Amino acid sequence: MTYKDAARPTQERVNDLLKEMTLEEKVAQLTSARTGSMISDVQNFVFSAELTSEKVPHGCGYISRIGGATDLLPAEMARAMNTIQRHFVEKTRLGIPVLFMTEATSGVLSRNHTLFPQNIGAGAMFDEEPVRRMADAMRREMLATGERWALGPVVDVIRDHRYGRYEESFGEDAYLVSQYGTAYVQGLQSDDLTQGIIATLKHFVAQGISDGGRNCGPVHVTDRELLDEYAVPFEAAIRDAGALSVMAAYHEIDQVPVHASAYVLRDLLQERLGFKGLTVSDGNGIQLIQSFQEYCETQEEAVKLALEAGIECELDFMFEKYLQGLVEKGDVALELVDSAVRKVLDLKFRLGLFDNPYVDEAATESSVCTPDMVELSKEMALRTMTLLKNEDDLLPLDPSVKKVAVIGPLAHVKEFGYSDYSYPAHIEDMYYHSEGLTEEEVLARTLFFKKKDTRYEDLYHQDMPTVYEALKSALPNAEVVYEAGIKDTTDYNGEADFYRIEEAVSAAKDADVIIAVCGDTSGMGRENDSGESTDRVEICLSHEQKKLLRALKETGRPVVLVLCNARPLELLEESRSMNAILEAWKPGMRGADAIAETLTGAYNPGGKLSVTLPKALGQLPVHYSQLATGHKQFWRGKYLEMDLAPLYPFGYGLSYTTFEAENVSFEQTESGIRVKADVVNMGERAGDQVVQVYVRKKYASVLQPERELKGYKRISIPSGGRVTLAFEISFDSIGYHDRDLKLVLENVQLDVMLGFSSQDIQAEKSFRLAFEGGKREIGRRVFGNKVWVK
Numbered sequence: 210m211t212y213k214d215a216a217r218p219t220q221e222r223v224n225d226l227l228k229e230m231t232l233e234e235k236v237a238q239l240t241s242a243r244t245g246s247m248i249s250d251v252q253n254f255v256f257s258a259e260l261t262s263e264k265v266p267h268g269c270g271y272i273s274r275i276g277g278a279t280d281l282l283p284a285e286m287a288r289a290m291n292t293i294q295r296h297f298v299e300k301t302r303l304g305i306p307v308l309f310m311t312e313a314t315s316g317v318l319s320r321n322h323t324l325f326p327q328n329i330g331a332g333a334m335f336d337e338e339p340v341r342r343m344a345d346a347m348r349r350e351m352l353a354t355g356e357r358w359a360l361g362p363v364v365d366v367i368r369d370h371r372y373g374r375y376e377e378s379f380g381e382d383a384y385l386v387s388q389y390g391t392a393y394v395q396g397l398q399s400d401d402l403t404q405g406i407i408a409t410l411k412h413f414v415a416q417g418i419s420d421g422g423r424n425c426g427p428v429h430v431t432d433r434e435l436l437d438e439y440a441v442p443f444e445a446a447i448r449d450a451g452a453l454s455v456m457a458a459y460h461e462i463d464q465v466p467v468h469a470s471a472y473v474l475r476d477l478l479q480e481r482l483g484f485k486g487l488t489v490s491d492g493n494g495i496q497l498i499q500s501f502q503e504y505c506e507t508q509e510e511a512v513k514l515a516l517e518a519g520i521e522c523e524l525d526f527m528f529e530k531y532l533q534g535l536v537e538k539g540d541v542a543l544e545l546v547d548s549a550v551r552k553v554l555d556l557k558f559r560l561g562l563f564d565n566p567y568v569d570e571a572a573t574e575s576s577v578c579t580p581d582m583v584e585l586s587k588e589m590a591l592r593t594m595t596l597l598k599n600e601d602d603l604l605p606l607d608p609s610v611k612k613v614a615v616i617g618p619l620a621h622v623k624e625f626g627y628s629d630y631s632y633p634a635h636i637e638d639m640y641y642h643s644e645g646l647t648e649e650e651v652l653a654r655t656l657f658f659k660k661k662d663t664r665y666e667d668l669y670h671q672d673m674p675t676v677y678e679a680l681k682s683a684l685p686n687a688e689v690v691y692e693a694g695i696k697d698t699t700d701y702n703g704e705a706d707f708y709r710i711e712e713a714v715s716a717a718k719d720a721d722v723i724i725a726v727c728g729d730t731s732g733m734g735r736e737n738d739s740g741e742s743t744d745r746v747e748i749c750l751s752h753e754q755k756k757l758l759r760a761l762k763e764t765g766r767p768v769v770l771v772l773c774n775a776r777p778l779e780l781l782e783e784s785r786s787m788n789a790i791l792e793a794w795k796p797g798m799r800g801a802d803a804i805a806e807t808l809t810g811a812y813n814p815g816g817k818l819s820v821t822l823p824k825a826l827g828q829l830p831v832h833y834s835q836l837a838t839g840h841k842q843f844w845r846g847k848y849l850e851m852d853l854a855p856l857y858p859f860g861y862g863l864s865y866t867t868f869e870a871e872n873v874s875f876e877q878t879e880s881g882i883r884v885k886a887d888v889v890n891m892g893e894r895a896g897d898q899v900v901q902v903y904v905r906k907k908y909a910s911v912l913q914p915e916r917e918l919k920g921y922k923r924i925s926i927p928s929g930g931r932v933t934l935a936f937e938i939s940f941d942s943i944g945y946h947d948r949d950l951k952l953v954l955e956n957v958q959l960d961v962m963l964g965f966s967s968q969d970i971q972a973e974k975s976f977r978l979a980f981e982g983g984k985r986e987i988g989r990r991v992f993g994n995k996v997w998v999k
Contacts (some may be wrong), residue, residue, distance in 0.1 A: 213304075222563070222673030225555045227547060229303060232533055236463065236549045237267040238305070239522050240529040244272065244279075245531040245652035247293060247442075247641045252648075252661050254281060258300060263619060263706035268301045270522060270553050271308035276319025277632060280637060280659040280668065283321055283354055283577040287570045290355035294566050305554075306562040308407075313359035313397070314377055314630035315797065317350050320668060322581040323798065327628035327731075327775055328363060328389075330593035330794030332379035333862070335899040335922045337392040339589050344396025346582045348406045353576035355568045357560050358407040359397055360456065364390035365412060368832045370823070371422025373743035376628055376731060376775035376795065378417065380819025381832040383438045386916045387445035387992045394450035402697030403561035410446055412458035412491060413467070413478060415439040416828075424742045425459040425501060433911065435462075436946045437478065444482045445992035450458035453486040454557060457520060459494055459501075466502045468494045469511070473907035474519030487552045490520045490827065509534075513541055521549035572723045583666040587799035592897075592923075594807045595816035597780070597790040603767055604789050605810025605865060606722060612688040613680065614717035616761060618698045618754065619770075621677040621691055623669045625773040626800040629731040633668035640665055670798045676726050676771065679801035683809050684917040692716040694761075698729050699751040707753070710760045718764045724789075725761055727754045728774035731795060739775035749779045750827050762786050771804055779822045781856055792816070810865065815897025815923065817862040817966065824856045833859040833967040834914040860901050860918070860966035866892030866928070868965065872899070873972035875961050881994075882961050884936040884974065890926040898965060899923045902994075903938050905960040910947050913957075916967060919943060920994045933999040936963075940978075942991040947984070955984040 211217055211225035227235075232744070246264040249257035272293065276286045290309050298304050312318035315327045325331070325343050334340075345361070351357065366386050379389040388461040390410065399405040414435060418428030430439065438824055446452040457474060458467045467473050468490055478484045498504050498511040505526075513530040515523075523529075535541040541706055557563060606613070619625035627634040639657040651658065674682070681689045696704065696711035717723045728739030737743050738751065749755070762769050770787040772778070775795050783790060791814070793804050807810040823831040829849070830839070842853060873886040884902055902920035906913040920936040938961065944954045956978050964970035 213563070215250060219555060219558045222558055223551055226303065226305070226554055227550060229415050230356040230550070232536060233267045234303065236528060236532045238270040238550050238553045239532070239546070240269060240526065241271050241273055241524070242269040244275070244658070245654070248652070248658070250656050251651050254279060254285070254289055254658055256289065256296070256944065258296055261493050262300065263295055268297055268303070268305050269307055271310045273310045273524070275876045276317070276354065276356070276659055277311050278636065282662045283319070283480040284570060284573045286319060286354040287568050287573040291567050291570060294355065295364050298566050306557060306566040308358045308557065308562070309356040309548060310358040311351070311356045312630050312635070313361035314363060315628050316631055317347050317356070317634065318630060318632050318635055319354070320632055321578055321670070322350050322632065323578045323586055324626065324631050325586045326589050326593050326669060326797040326800065327795035328374050328379050329775065329777065329820065330796055331377045331589060332385065332389065333595045333794065333816035333859060334589065334923065335385070335817050335921050336592065337388045338591065339585065340389050340391035341396040342585055343589065345399070348397050348399060350516060350577045351406050352404065352914060353568065353573045355804070356452070357562070358409070360409045360411065362381045362393035362408065363411045364446060365416045366439050366442060368419030368830050369418055369422040369779050370748040370779070370829060371745050372417045373739055373745070373776070374629070374741050375417065375777060376739055377630065381821060382819065382834060382918050383441040385819055386442040386923070390442045390446040391992065394446045394452045397452065398453065402559045405560070407453045407556060409454040409456050409489065410443050410452050413443055413455050413458045414458060414473065415462065416460065419460055421744070425497070428462050429461045430462060432950060433944065433946050436481065436950065439835055441992070443761065444990065447482055447484050448989070449992055454489060455484060455486065456491055457494060459491055459497060461502060466498050466504050468520055469498050469504060469514040469518050471518045479595045487521055487556060488519050488525050489522045491513065491891055492524045495520065495523055495525045502767070503764065508965045510565065516541060516545055516549070521552055583799060586797045587802055588801045590796040590803035590810050591664040591806065592818050593794055593796055594803060594812070595792040595793055595813040595818060597857055598787065599863055600788045603769065604791070604808060605723070606808055610684065610687050610721045610734055612690070612720045613684060613876050614715045614716055614720035614723045615677045615689060615691045615726065616723055617757070617782050618693055618695050619676070619728055619773045620693065620726035622677045623673055623675060624730045624842045625676060625728070626673065626728065626795055626797050628732060628775055628795040629733060632663065634732040636668070637665065637732050638870050641735070673798045674801045676801045676804055679805035680808070683805035683811070690716050690720070694757040695753050697736065698727070698738055699736070699753060700753050710757055713757065714760050714764055717761060717766060720766055723764070723766050723768045724771060725758060725768055726771045726773060727758065728772045729776065731775040748776065750783065755782065758783065758786070762853045762960070769808065770778050777822055779823055779826060779856070781824045784856060813865045813894050813896040815862065815864055815899065816901045817860050818857055819859070821855045822857040824851055828853070828855065831855050834917050836912050840915055858966050858968040860899065861968070864896045864898070866890055866894040868898045868926070870963060870971035873963055875974035877976050881937055881939040882959070884920070884938065884961060884963055885934065886963055886972070887931050887933050888924060888926065889931045893928050895925065895927045897923055897925050900934055901964055901966065902938060903962040903964070904943050905956040905962070906936065906943065906945070907960070909945065909955050909957045913945060916962065917943070918967070920996055922996045922998065924998060925967040935997045939994055939996045940985055941989070942994050944990060946986040952987040952990065953984045954978070954980070954987065956980055
């Protein structure tokens with residue numbers, strides 16, 4: 210058979226295989242198989258060829274979460290996937306291998322894999338190169354176990370702080386998210402797809418600006434906003450990195466569910482953005498067309514709508530249930546099914562699965578969570594550290610400090626570093642729902658498969674220190690004491706013994722400094738403050754934590770607030786009362802070391818906010834790149850209660866040293882604007898600065914953002930040192946869609962600014978652009994501008 214000949218061209222092999230396939234086999238390639246349909250012993254994860262042949266007779270496209278819904282260790286994962294793969298390759302009619310899929314947002318969603326900082330923290334690095342290396346590390350881990358399809362990266366531009374999944378985004382800015390998303394895809398897919406992982410861009414499109422900040426809530430957005438903001442990171446990762454898969458978003462746009470919108474999935478994604486890869490549904494997204502959005506009467510109709518709109522592979526079981534019947538009745542064209550199957554098969558051939566379907570089990574352990582991967586996690590955690598306040602230079606801590614009180618609900622628990630799509634935070638709800646169920650019930654519901662003696666706490670990284678433990682190690686000559694003060698970030702159950710504030714105050718009252726570790730816990734359901742569907746009507750620290758912080762402040766001792774939060778917070782009270790604030794986000798498995806090194810001065814923080822922090826919830830939306838009118842109030846100029854300015858602007862972050870920009874120059878060239886500057890470290894410590902370039906376009910045919918990031922570079926400068934930078938801001942990077950939705954740059958006034966945040970502008974210059982015919986037509990947007998460091 211031609212399709213089994215590795216020497217033949219991929220398309221020839223795809224065509225040959227497709228001709229051999231029955232309708233049942235084609236439909237099977239567009240869906241999954243439940244893990245519970247293939248095993249006969251939950252505790253020992255025993256594969257049953259007999260069950261699989263009975264329940265999955267025609268093969269399947271992919272199998273999800275062999276590691277992400279089990280307690281299997283990496284070598285056990287590899288063994289299980291080889292066993293399953295061997296069945297489909299050797300025991301089915303056509304021998305089509307399966308894809309193994311998993312989540313990959315801030316690390317691979319499997320036990321004992323490397324845990325990196327959550328995306329919202331990684332955004333604060335203002336450096337996408339470590340993210341490229343992180344994705345490459347995940348690629349190596351997935352190759353080692355046999356997983357070849359990653360549900361990541363998230364390239365949503367999110368602007369509502371109430372939205373529970375904000376943490377999964379790299380921030381509020383389309384340019385910044387584009388750089389990160391492109392690097393992420395390049396790291397996962399690599400230059401050689403036979404050694405690569407399918408990257409899946411999530412979630413197309415405009416997720417995170419929904420009514421009420423609610424997951425799956427309606428989204429109101431114009432075509433121009435889609436094209437110039439929310440779709441830009443997707444287009445960048447498609448055109449510049451060749452992203453192979455895109456996941457549709459749950460919500461509706463213009464009153465049509467995205468999963469049923471041919472405009473969004475075909476006209477916009479495929480025609481406008483040039484995507485030729487595989488479009489997949491989100492989990493149960495096809496069902497929700499009928500059950501949640503009530504867009505159609507039956508689930509069968511939802512399947513027809515989804516396939517015709519452009520959904521080509523399901524993270525659902527609706528295609529499995531209804532698609533064959535729809536084709537046989539003539540309600541769905543077979544050509545649509547064939548087109549989708551071609552894409553699935555093409556990926557399997559290009560990945561090399563037909564020719565090399567198995568992995569080397571003996572090499573697995575040495576390829577997962579390796580020392581270099583752990584070191585990268587720590588490097589990223591250090592670079593995410595963002596200093597928001599440092600009154601009277603309280604930080605770094607005085608080396609002669611005698612007593613330090615470490616207080617707070619996240620001070621001595623591993624949850625401080627875990628985000629919603631990290632293992633085990635993500636599987637907590639599944640784990641406990643599986644407790645007490647019979648083996649038959651667990652198999653039927655495919656929840657969490659574990660050995661009898663596995664405890665939930667065993668699923669955390671065992672060598673991961675807490676913040677308290679890391680500070681004790683970093684301060685060997687000081688007395689470091691600990692009290693939680695409160696049992697959890699929030700009193701979910703009204704527990705009588707929830708508060709231990711008196712004990713915390715007693716421990717802290719004679720301390721030289723108090724380190725209060727607060728924030729939120731993240732996960733999927735259960736008692737978490739952040740994560741998928743954990744949307745909030747308040748965006749501040751919990752009232753329980755505020756009560757604790759007020760009591761600590763009343764001791765009269767200086768208080769350093771360390772924030773280990775996933776969602777961006779409103780911190781007005783804390784910005785007034787705390788002596789110092791360090792934003793650490795969810796920093797991953799070496800985050801405690803990064804926090805300790807930053808507090809003690811072994812590391813000088815250089816992170817910058819990738820999200821604007823408001824003074825109050827009522828200021829939302831508060832992102833910096835609004836239209837000019839978004840930063841004004843007519844005619845009073847302020848809210849009744851406060852002004853319009855944010856608490857901390859986009860791009861903001863302090864250092865233990867100071868920087869100045871000198872010799873700044875702006876020059877117009879044939880293709881754009883060249884910006885040059887010297888950046889000088891004026892202080893006594895080496896440190897990092899993020900140099901940022903913004904543009905403002907005035908008098909266009911359609912209103913433009915008051916300012917937009919179009920270039921950045923993080924640089925390390927020794928004490929007294931000087932670094933020269935040059936930015937090339939291409940005209941094709943600052944275009945926009947005019948009244949006719951044509952991508953252009955018109956004869957506008959262009960203001961170009963260089964600074965250290967969106968508000969801390971060091972120098973700027975205005976240009977009057979003049980193009981022949983009044984505009985420059987842009988055939989292909991430039992997504993990343995060049996920068997040189999001398």
